[in-house]
Amino acid sequence: MKDEHIINMLESAPFASLTERELVVVTAHCAACATCQRAYEAARISALLLKERASERVEPSPFFQTRILAALRERQAANEAWSFVRLWKSAGALVSSMAALVALLAGLTFLAPTTQPAMPQTVASVSTPYSAEDVVLSQDDLSTEQMTDGQVLTTIYGTDDDQTR
């Protein structure tokens, strides 16, 4: 129980922060306890190692600043390229569908007339009641409302009264 207490004391705070009084207690205990003696030695050496390690420093090289700015520009350029890719990805579906639509319309414009079966003229005339042929062929259907020859001549050449005027 007492051993655990010593080890706990070593582990609950940095070794360097042990007070003189605590060190006296620890060393006195360690003289009679091999387990705590080993723990104490390990803790002491551990503190020494950590101190030595922490005292090491790496200074920045003279060109570090330039290196950072170059890396920054490189990253920004990469980000711009990436944002274009993202834009393309998001707009890609729209652009692709528009391109497909244009292609479809172009195909319909140029290919559709040749692909349709040639229709006989008579059939066409049936389907379009106001074609020229229809008018010629349906002379018999002239109604009584149509102008007489006299009226037509009057309209074109005017009446005798108009000429005398």
Add this chain to the structure above:
Amino acid sequence: MIESAARKISGAHLSGQHEQASDLELARRARGGDESAFAEIVRRYSPRVFRVASRFFRRREQVEEAAQEVFLKAFTELDSYEGRGSLEGWLTRITTRTCLNLLRSMKRRPELVISELAENESTWLDAHLAGAATERHEAAERSLVAADLADRVLATMSPDDRLVLTLIDGVEASVKEAAEVTGWSEAKVKVQAFRARRRMREALEKLLAGTRKRRPQET
């Protein structure tokens, strides 16, 4: 001498016009796209960022890589800096967070055994186990060996353990300071430190046991 001259030359044209500007003003200008203002931030605080990053990494290229990541992150997060605390503190927190994430992404070393130690590391352990540093080596060399050994032991531990041990036992930060830097609660810092010390002590006890066993055979 040459390095400091080169630093002045490389940085002067980029950040000279902002030398008198406050941190908040610099941050505001950098946010607005002023590259030279950001260059001044880098010039002012890169020593601090390097100091923090070198607690986590020893190799220069690793420290530089971490520091670069920190400044690029800082640039993108400048909007979140409102000037309530110091820019230095804000950057220290980003550095700690970034380094911790980098450590987490790295593979952890398996347990370190005595046979893996270099001769000078074993000698260092022997000497300190005996209670006195050997006089055979220069102080600087001893420090280097100790730092190497510390790094190897720390590499077997979790990033959180490394962080808390380096902060509290290494650079003697208070629990409150450690909590601010890591973003953890003070209770978590205390518990993490307690457990990390135990794990480090156990790892070292194993190494020391190996050293003790080897010593009688050698003599």
